[in-house]
Amino acid sequence: MRPYILVRLLQTIPVLIGISFIVFALLYFSPGDPAVINLRAIMNTEQPPPEAVDAMRLEMNLDKPWYIQYGSWLTRVASGDLGYSYQSRRSTYEEICRSFPVTFLLSTITMIISCIIAIPLGILSGVHQNSLIDHLSRTLSIIGLSIPDFFIGILGIMLFSIHLNWFPVAGYNGVKYLILPAMALAVGMCAISMRLMRTSIAEVLEEDYIKTAVAKGLSKTLVIKRHAIKNAIIPVITYMGTQYGWLFGGAVIIESLFALPGLGRLFVESASTRDIMVLQGCVLVFALVFLFINLGIDILHYILDPRVGQGNE
Amino acid sequence: MKWSTTFLFSKFVLIIICCSCLVSVVAGVQTLDIAAPWDPKTTDPHVNGAIAQRMGITETLVDINDEALISPGLATSWEVSGDQKTWTFHLRDGVKFHDGTPFTAKAMKKSLEDSLKKSKTFSSVPIKDIKASDVLTLEIVLDKPLPSLPAWMAKGESAALSESSIDEGDISTPISTGPFKFSSLSPNEKFVAIKNTDYWGKIPSVEEVVYHVVPEAVTRSLMLKGGDVQIAQILSPNIVEEYRNDNTYTVNTKPISRVRLLSYNCESGPFADTAVRQAMNYAINRQDLVDYVLEGVGEPATSLFPPTFYWGNKDIQPYSYNPEKAKSILLSSGWTDSDNDGVLDKNGEKLSLTLVTYPERAELPPMAEIIQDQLKKIGVEVEVKSVDTDTSENLRFSGDFDMYLGGRSLMNAPDPDWIMMADYHSSGTFNRGYGPYKWKNEKMDSLLEEARTLADNDARKKLYDQAQQIINDEAPVSVLSYYVNEDVTSNKIKGYRMHPTEFAFHLEDVSLS
16 A cells, blocks of 8 residues: 555656646736736726836746746746735735635535435435435425525525524634535535435345345345445545545635635636736646545545555555 | 444443533633634734734734724823924824833834734835834834825734734734734634733723634624624624614714725726716716615715715715716717617727626625626616626726726725726726726826825815715726725624724723623
8 A cells, every 4th residue: 555655656756846837827828917916916007007017027037038037936836836926915825824724614514414415315325215214305405406506505604693693793713603604515415315226236136146145134224234335435435535635625615605714715716817827736736635635535435445446455 | 253242332422521611710801802803813013013003902003993993092182293204203102011111212213123024914115214202202214205104003913012922933822012912823713812901091991802703704694693602793784674773782884995986998998088987977877887786775975985984085976876867978989879779889899898797795796797788778788797896807908898896995994095096097007907908097196296295184175075085086097985884783882882993992991791
């Protein structure tokens, strides 16, 4: 297992360089002068004065050809310096360290809520197909899938914060501020995971080894617990893993709605202000998050199905 | 790993998370909470000083009053030398920084030098030297005369900070002189300030102010309803509507220093003819634009500067909506519908125009469509090009347009000199100004140049009033409407008022009941 992990880690270096180059190229070809766009946000005016624009262009290296712009960033990163934000003048490292924990907690709570709801419901409706619980959970999942998360968020605030006063409306000051946004995010996610779990377990139940286990006299509950779930959960874990990774950058609408200082907002704001070094830093973090989640999924697969790792030992 | 252990593990994580949230303790101080869309971004006011200034943490030499006119701040008075190049500021006596050290000319000099080094705000201000000639006298020497210098000294980036703050380099704790002291800043989250009991002016009544950064207007409104904040700033008209008939809230409205302008290409095409531009002013129904696009918020514009501002020309008679008059003006300058196709023409050329605008300000494209419709009624064909800001600017600066609809900040420096020179003097209109394109008016040029030689504001205002009258009469641009901010406050607070150039929240005047 260990050399396998090492190889996977080394493989990411070219991937990271490739991604950062694509981001650089996208920004390079997107319309508008990055210096002007940055200054619009800094100076709070649509039309920054030309003197300020000239100074900003110099600072951003925009007077140099593209390969020098990209190359100087790359050498900087290679020496362990992610640069700084043109907007706040803080280092990229500091910006990311500040937003990462919020997003990490938010995504993790979302995944926990989603696991707690989706997996047992999926198993129940897969095992008892066309029963009342199956119909109920499938209806709920369609409703959950059809309502956009920000709308669920607003309804949640109205019900739980304004009427019931259980949670604060928005902002961030500890984990209780994350429960509502996590619930809003979990609804849509639950819906898909639940259906996947249902289909997966229904398929596994048709397998020969399950029939064998039942035929040799094991009780149905035991068969499901010991054999069916273990095999059926693998595609669900893979799916939820990617969802988990997606949440790090993709929860921006919910982060804005609930005014959470997360990574998604940092990413979108730095993209819209052309704060390129912070943007690149965020992209690297997303890539690393996906890498570790994929690694985690692989390890989970190995635990659930020891055949997976054998080829590499 | 057994399935049940995974579950147990996740429950364990949940318990840890729940414990950590118990750490947050509610303190019993009188706190005023504000929800606003803008992120302060940095703790260093010399990099970006807007929010610290609005919160009343930092102060500047010069203040901006409710009429958007300069007034004494940390300097009680100032004068300029005969050659207009040396400004002398007399500083307020007895002012102390938040750390107890006295506010002196030496400290102010150090602050300004730090600001010039860090901020791009003053890149167009020709400061040559700053001298502390005695404890409370500061001299600013310029390379060339600039009558708006005191106004620049009101920008948040020129904040007075203690020498110890500046020695810090990247300032993490700004120590200034304002009615509130800096407490903490969490970017994209909140900004906290506490009362300064040693303030030289009116001491605030609230103990603590928390400024919440909330990008969504819906959330700001929900926070107000949930009682999490007492002031929700910059709400959209449809949200404000819910509060209008609710007497537990107050709706505060203020025109700010930004206008929507239709500027004309005066170099070539039909708008090179003054009469055609004047006809547009009669053909555009400004009230309809306000009613149908802005949901009735705000008033149609008359002068370039809002009449609530000192600099606004209050005597200008607004153009009435009069399509018949517009038609007759066009007729007298030779535009007739000779082929009866509903579109006016002259010498075989149709009166067909391009209107360029951008959708980054959401109200502009629908406004452009209404203008298109209004002009159709007098036989003018308009093609609306709504493209992103940068493309629109490229079209504009290459002269590839007839009309350009956009928003324009008037008070980047809170003084008319900057905007008038940039947009209406021929040196600006033939350059990268955002007023009329390649428009030159001798009278305008000489008025603006003369205003630059004067230091007295009343005398300058007379000239700028004339300049605004010329804009109205010659119609190089049509001023359509002013931007208006709407803040809703809970009736638990008293004394809140909005600032015309958004330089202050006046929180020292706010009390909680």
